[in-house]
Structures are given as C-alpha cells and as structure tokens.
Amino acid sequence: LQAEIVTIGTELLLGEIVDTNAAWIAQRLATIGLNHYYTTTVGDNLARITEVLRHALARSEVVITTGGLGPTVDDVTREAVAAATERPLVLDESLLEEIACFFARRQAPMTENNRKQACLPQGARVIHNPVGTAPAFAVEHQGHVVISLPGVPHEMKHLMETEVIPYLRERFGLHSVIKSRVLRTCGIGESVIDSKIADLMRLTNPTVGTAAHPGQTDVRITAKAESLEEALALIAPVEAELRARLGDYVYGVDQESLSDVVSRLLAQGGLRLALADMATQGELAQWLAGSAQSAIAFAGATVLSGILSLRVTLDLDEALLAQYGCPSQPVADAAAQAARRLHGADLGLALIGPEDPSAPDAPPVYCSLATAHGVIAAPPRRGRSGPAGRGWLMHLALDLVRRHLLGLPIG
Ligand code: ATP
Numbered sequence: 001l002q003a004e005i006v007t008i009g010t011e012l013l014l015g016e017i018v019d020t021n022a023a024w025i026a027q028r029l030a031t032i033g034l035n036h037y038y039t040t041t042v043g044d045n046l047a048r049i050t051e052v053l054r055h056a057l058a059r060s061e062v063v064i065t066t067g068g069l070g071p072t073v074d075d076v077t078r079e080a081v082a083a084a085t086e087r088p089l090v091l092d093e094s095l096l097e098e099i100a101c102f103f104a105r106r107q108a109p110m111t112e113n114n115r116k117q118a119c120l121p122q123g124a125r126v127i128h129n130p131v132g133t134a135p136a137f138a139v140e141h142q143g144h145v146v147i148s149l150p151g152v153p154h155e156m157k158h159l160m161e162t163e164v165i166p167y168l169r170e171r172f173g174l175h176s177v178i179k180s181r182v183l184r185t186c187g188i189g190e191s192v193i194d195s196k197i198a199d200l201m202r203l204t205n206p207t208v209g210t211a212a213h214p215g216q217t218d219v220r221i222t223a224k225a226e227s228l229e230e231a232l233a234l235i236a237p238v239e240a241e242l243r244a245r246l247g248d249y250v251y252g253v254d255q256e257s258l259s260d261v262v263s264r265l266l267a268q269g270g271l272r273l274a275l276a277d278m279a280t281q282g283e284l285a286q287w288l289a290g291s292a293q294s295a296i297a298f299a300g301a302t303v304l305s306g307i308l309s310l311r312v313t314l315d316l317d318e319a320l321l322a323q324y325g326c327p328s329q330p331v332a333d334a335a336a337q338a339a340r341r342l343h344g345a346d347l348g349l350a351l352i353g354p355e356d357p358s359a360p361d362a363p364p365v366y367c368s369l370a371t372a373h374g375v376i377a378a379p380p381r382r383g384r385s386g387p388a389g390r391g392w393l394m395h396l397a398l399d400l401v402r403r404h405l406l407g408l409p410i411g
C-alpha cells in the first residue's frame with residue numbers, strides 16, 4: 001500500500017511559494033503508517049496535471065492533491081481528475097446550494113465562476129469544507145483513490161485532520177500509530193551525544209536518531225504500534241534511559257524551544273530578564289519576545305553596535321573600557337549589570353562579541369548574567385558568523401540563564 005502527493009500550482013514551480021503542503025501531508029501520512037514514495041509538483045496546466053494523475057493512480061493506491069480547486073480559469077484540478085479517471089464533470093446541486101449559502105452568510109456576491117466549484121467528477125464523494133469555499137472530493141478509480149484538497153494550507157490541514165485521515169484509516173485498515181518524542185538538548189555536541197547513546201541508536205522499535213541544529217541537538221524517539229498507548233509504552237523506558245545518560249543537557253521536549261523554556265522558568269519564578277546584545281543584532285530579543293510567556297518574563301533589550309554604544313547607551317565606565325577593551329569578560333560583566341539596571345529587571349544577560357566573529361584572529365564572545373547576588377559567566381566561546389552562528393550564541397546565552405534558574409552547574 002502506498003500513497004503519493006501531487007501539489008498543483010504554477011507559483012510552486014516558479015519558486016514563488018514554498019511547498020509546505022507536501023511536507024505537512026508527508027508527515028501526517030507517516031504517522032498513520034502509510035508508505036509514501038513520490039511527491040510531484042505540477043503547474044496549472046490541464047494536460048500535464050492529467051498526465052501526472054494517470055501515472056500516480058497507476059502505481060499508488062492513494063493519491064492526494066492540493067491546489068487548483070478555486071473558481072478561476074487556472075484552477076483545473078477537477079477537470080484533470082475527471083480526465084484521469086475517465087468520467088465527465090457533473091453539477092452537484094446540493095453542493096451548489098452549499099456554496100450559495102456560504103456567500104449569503106458572508107453577504108458577498110456569488111459569481112458565475114463559483115458554479116464551477118459545484119462541478120465534480122461523476123461519482124465523486126464530496127468532502128465538505130466548512131472553512132472555505134472550495135469543496136474537496138475523493139474519486140475511486142480501479143480500486144485506487146484520488147483525494148483533491150484545496151491549496152490554502154489551513155483549509156487543507158483542517159480537511160486532512162477531520163476527514164481524510166479518518167477515511168484512510170477506515171478504508172485501508174490502517175490501525176498502526178507512529179508516535180515520536182523529541183528530547184531537545186543544548187550545550188553538548190551531536191558527536192558526544194552519539195558516543196553516549198550509540199547502543200540505543202541501534203534499536204528498531206522505538207528507533208532513536210539525532211538531528212543537529214545551530215546551538216542544539218534533537219534526539220528523536222519514534223515508536224510504531226497498534227495504539228497510541230502502546231506507542232507511548234514503548235517510548236517511555238527508552239526516554240528514561242536517554243534522560244539518565246544525557247542528564248541536564250536535556251532542556252525540553254517536542255516543540256519547546258530554549259526561549260520557551262527560559263521564559264516559562266522566569267515567569268514561574270516571577271523574574272524578568274533584560275538583554276545587552278552585541279552579538280546577535282537583536283535576534284536574541286526577537287526570539288525571547290516570540291515565546292509564550294515573554295510578556296511577563298522579558299523586560300527589554302539594548303542592542304549594541306561598537307564600543308561607543310557601550311558608553312553612550314549603557315553608560316559603561318570609560319576607564320574599564322580602556323583597560324580591558326571590547327570584547328572582554330569584565331566588559332561583558334559590566335554590560336550585564338547595566339542592562340539589569342537600565343531595564344529595571346531581576347536578571348541582566350549580556351552577549352558581547354567582536355564585529356566579525358569569523359575573522360581568523362577574532363576574539364571570543366563573552367556571555368555574562370547579572371543577578372541580585374553578582375555576576376556569573378559562561379566560558380568564552382569563539383563565535384561564528386551568519387544565522388547559524390547567531391543561533392549557536394543564542395543557545396549559549398539562554399542556557400546560562402536556564403542553568404542559573406535551575407541551580408545547575410555552569411561550564
Ligand atoms: P482557492 O479557492 O483559494 O483558489 P485553490 O485550491 O485553488 O484554492 P490554489 O489557488 O492553488 O488553491 O492556492 C491558494 C493559495 O494556497 C496559494 O496562493 C498559496 O498561497 C497556497 N498554497 C497552494 N498550494 C500550496 C502548497 N503546496 N504549499 C503551500 N501553500 C500553498
């Protein structure tokens with residue numbers, strides 16, 4: 001049994017939009033244990049879509065399409081499905097009624113071309129779309145099925161979750177569940193993790209795998225079972241063993257980012273954090289501001305550029321700057337204290353680095369955290385330029401805060 005995905009839209013081929021539908025559907029298919037071997041992207045062209053669908057239906061039991069269901073002339077998916085499954089398009093009166101009601105409710109005029117959306121390949125099963133006008137449908141053809149969904153991602157996702165997944169489970173007897181648990185780590189490299197858990201990475205159910213990202217590494221545990229409970233039971237002992245080996249390098253699970261975790265810990269402790277940032281061009285502030293509890297936990301940020309900004313904005317002592325230079329540990333410590341004071345925060349975090357961290361002789365980046373009881377620092381690290389370099393520094397900085405808040409060892 002195999003499924004394939006056909007995403008339809010010339011703007012996808014032109015690279016004007018990224019095909020997020022295919023990635024999302026692929027992940028959902030994996031969770032119900034449906035094999036997926038092909039994804040095809042095709043433009044808004046009737047002949048080419050028809051050809052792609054013929055191939056897809058010949059080799060795959062399940063074909064899922066997205067896009068091209070709208071009312072305009074370049075939306076030709078329903079015509080292509082009709083052609084590929086050798087049947088005429090017919091007007092569905094009750095669907096027409098439904099579309100008319102949708103427009104009436106919104107007090108918007110219904111145009112003649114919206115009638116087109118009520119035309120479906122003969123014998124198609126309607127998949128009602130409560131979140132948009134484009135109705136979706138499924139057509140059975142020689143024991144295989146093509147399911148056509150709208151291109152708009154939130155409509156597609158809604159219909160997949162509420163209609164398509166339950167239908168596929170039922171129709172093909174897919175009762176297995178694939179469940180993943182992700183342990184998120186920072187402060188430890190992928191190769192070190194690898195050496196600590198190599199034996200676990202040879203397990204077959206659940207499987208264990210790692211994925212490195214800038215500043216953090218994910219350890220994913222994936223189980224396949226007949227029910228969610230069974231999958232969770234397979235995952236639990238392996239998760240416990242991984243946690244025992246990785247210890248406090250694990251900062252969160254699943255979707256949780258380090259900034260979510262730090263914001264939550266700050267909010268729980270009734271603490272607010274301020275930043276003095278001379279290493280990520282404000283990206284660290286944006287990251288914190290984007291996390292769930294940031295309104296409570298985030299006091300503000302001073303984004304610094306050049307040594308003059310340390311004096312003018314943070315009012316750092318000229319003699320200190322002259323004595324140690326920038327970047328340096330004493331300057332980072334003073335910047336952390338200044339940020340704390342300036343923003344009236346409980347904690348002040350400073351990330352002070354050179355202008356070009358990737359220059360061959362560049363000094364390291366210094367990271368300090370000022371608290372009510374003094375200043376603590378992370379070990380200075382060589383920085384790297386670009387988004388990955390900033391990602392790496394942001395994790396270094398927030399992990400210092402996390403370790404302080406949880407009373408864990410630093411460095
Ligand atoms: P509509 O009724 O809105 O026209 P439709 O089924 O005709 O729906 P399209 O016109 O193909 O869908 O796409 C509508 C919008 O949905 C696109 O402009 C694009 O923003 C988004 N979209 C379409 N396909 C994809 C895709 N594969 N990945 C991500 N976004 C997509």
Ligand code: MG
Binds near residue numbers: 068069071072075
């Ligand atoms: Mg459209």
